[in-house]
Amino acid sequence: MAKAKRILKWQRDPEGMRLRILEAAKQEFAAHGLAGARVDRIAEKAGANKRMLYYHVGNKEDLYLEVLEGTYEKIRAEERTLDLEHLDPPEAIARLIDFTWNYFLRNPEFLALLNTENLARAKHLKRSTKVKSMHSPFVEMIRAVVTRGVESGNFRAAVDPVQLYISIAALAFFYLSNSATLSVIFGRDLLKKEARDERLDHMIALVLAALTGKSTAAFGRMEMPTLQPVEHQVM
Amino acid sequence: MAKAKRILKWQRDPEGMRLRILEAAKQEFAAHGLAGARVDRIAEKAGANKRMLYYHVGNKEDLYLEVLEGTYEKIRAEERTLDLEHLDPPEAIARLIDFTWNYFLRNPEFLALLNTENLARAKHLKRSTKVKSMHSPFVEMIRAVVTRGVESGNFRAAVDPVQLYISIAALAFFYLSNSATLSVIFGRDLLKKEARDERLDHMIALVLAALTGKSTAAFGRMEMPTLQPVEHQVM
DNA sequence: ACAGTATTTATCCAACGGGTTAATTTCTGT
DNA sequence: ACAGAAATTAACCCGTTGGATAAATACTGT
Numbered sequence: 001m002a003k004a005k006r007i008l009k010w011q012r013d014p015e016g017m018r019l020r021i022l023e024a025a026k027q028e029f030a031a032h033g034l035a036g037a038r039v040d041r042i043a044e045k046a047g048a049n050k051r052m053l054y055y056h057v058g059n060k061e062d063l064y065l066e067v068l069e070g071t072y073e074k075i076r077a078e079e080r081t082l083d084l085e086h087l088d089p090p091e092a093i094a095r096l097i098d099f100t101w102n103y104f105l106r107n108p109e110f111l112a113l114l115n116t117e118n119l120a121r122a123k124h125l126k127r128s129t130k131v132k133s134m135h136s137p138f139v140e141m142i143r144a145v146v147t148r149g150v151e152s153g154n155f156r157a158a159v160d161p162v163q164l165y166i167s168i169a170a171l172a173f174f175y176l177s178n179s180a181t182l183s184v185i186f187g188r189d190l191l192k193k194e195a196r197d198e199r200l201d202h203m204i205a206l207v208l209a210a211l212t213g214k215s216t217a218a219f220g221r222m223e224m225p226t227l228q229p230v231e232h233q234v235m
Numbered sequence: 236m237a238k239a240k241r242i243l244k245w246q247r248d249p250e251g252m253r254l255r256i257l258e259a260a261k262q263e264f265a266a267h268g269l270a271g272a273r274v275d276r277i278a279e280k281a282g283a284n285k286r287m288l289y290y291h292v293g294n295k296e297d298l299y300l301e302v303l304e305g306t307y308e309k310i311r312a313e314e315r316t317l318d319l320e321h322l323d324p325p326e327a328i329a330r331l332i333d334f335t336w337n338y339f340l341r342n343p344e345f346l347a348l349l350n351t352e353n354l355a356r357a358k359h360l361k362r363s364t365k366v367k368s369m370h371s372p373f374v375e376m377i378r379a380v381v382t383r384g385v386e387s388g389n390f391r392a393a394v395d396p397v398q399l400y401i402s403i404a405a406l407a408f409f410y411l412s413n414s415a416t417l418s419v420i421f422g423r424d425l426l427k428k429e430a431r432d433e434r435l436d437h438m439i440a441l442v443l444a445a446l447t448g449k450s451t452a453a454f455g456r457m458e459m460p461t462l463q464p465v466e467h468q469v470m
Numbered sequence: 471a472c473a474g475t476a477t478t479t480a481t482c483c484a485a486c487g488g489g490t491t492a493a494t495t496t497c498t499g500t
Numbered sequence: 501a502c503a504g505a506a507a508t509t510a511a512c513c514c515g516t517t518g519g520a521t522a523a524a525t526a527c528t529g530t
Contacts, residue, residue, distance in 0.1 A: 010508070039487070118413050118415045119271075122418070132420065167406055173405070178353050178408075198395075198398070199398070202394075213449075245526080247477055247525095249477070273517075284480080286521095294519075
């Protein structure tokens with residue numbers, strides 16, 4: 001025959017395929033949102049056929065929910081390894097802030113996915129049974145730190161742990177998630193190394209100052225940036 | 236004739252039409268994002284024909300940019316009326332926080348539109364000449380407050396005004412923009428009246444405590460919520 | 471009145487995009 | 501070996517959607 005027998009056809013790899021699909025979907029949903037994501041692109045990025053998505057996961061929305069659940073699972077899992085119990089309360093909070101900040105930096109898709117889900121008013125997340133259950137321990141972890149902080153006299157008031165965590169997440173999330181528009185309107189690159197370092201200092205200083213009522217070493221650094229001619233600094 | 240002459244046909248109203256189109260587009264883009272927005276729905280909501288969008292504004296992306304610019308213009312315009320110069324620095328900051336919070340509450344489309352634009356990495360905003368220019372005065376307004384606060388001895392450190400504003404916006408923006416997912420994962424309704432009031436107190440207390448180093452009346456209230464059995468409180 | 475222009479309506483269409491059908495190929499147990 | 505199941509491919513279907521064309525209708529100045 002003119003056409004020789006094809007040498008390498010394909011091998012089966014259901015688990016690998018599934019993972020590649022989910023990873024590709026995560027990238028695609030994060031980059032374009034739910035409506036903007038293209039099933040064909042996901043298939044292509046996964047090195048697969050579009051039919052595979054439906055075979056291994058389900059339709060577009062199922063795919064999306066699975067990605068979202070995996071995303072939450074990942075961050076909460078990493079947080080569990082933080083070992084805050086053995087740190088001084090202020091240290092523990094600083095560590096939580098540091099971790100959150102760096103996690104968001106390392107995982108920009110997380111931010112985008114959450115925004116996408118909130119645009120949908122958490123329609124999909126509400127259907128998820130997995131996600132709801134994984135947050136009580138996390139809240140308790142923070143509550144324990146706060147309680148210790150109050151008892152040891154380090155913290156002035158026993159803040160609501162949910163409120164506190166939302167604030168910590170907010171300071172990091174908003175800065176990074178909105179860095180594109182903020183960089184444009186304020187005319188400076190918020191993602192460059194120095195800006196990032198400065199932001200982390202600022203966040204830790206802000207939260208610890210409020211909790212402890214004392215100025216920290218880091219807080220002192222808040223003075224420095226102001227002296228720079230901050231406006232019109234081209235990106 | 237069986238079919239009588241149509242009584243009311245239609246009147247011309249170019250300006251009104253344009254406004255209705257932009258308002259409808261704002262709602263649509265905010266509700267569904269750029270990719271999810273439907274040109275037909277915008278036309279319908281505006282009480283217009285789809286052709287009108289193209290006649291009065293341009294294609295979908297032009298429409299989107301115009302909405303976005305209008306959105307920024309509106310918030311910055313309202314901020315200019317805040318009159319922070321005549322307030323005590325801590326009062327001025329509290330007022331800015333209060334305003335920002337309530338503006339976000341009153342204008343949820345603003346949050347959604349910014350998120351959408353950040354998903355697109357500010358691609359459209361970068362094309363806009365209008366938007367960039369309107370922010371220097373705003374930053375200066377905040378800088379002036381901070382400077383006065385330091386001079387009067389109210390504030391411990393001269394924080395970078397951009398950094399400070401980003402933090403203020405972050406505390407309000409993230410809470411509201413992500414209220415859907417946060418309400419699900421923490422199992423409580425973050426948008427109900429008491430929760431909103433509590434949040435505003437918390438934000439003001441947090442920022443002022445960090446700036447002034449002193450506990451405020453509002454900060455005392457941070458203690459209360461913790462005593463509630465916060466977990467598993469059904470929405 | 472009436473001609474010319476501005477505004478609005480009524481259709482149409484080509485491309486796209488999610489999802490499906492059916493055929494093909496690899497793997498597994500016996 | 502081989503039958504049946506699992507995994508993968510190729511091709512197609514059909515409603516949707518952004519955008520375009522052309523015709524109709526209201527307004528304006530003269």
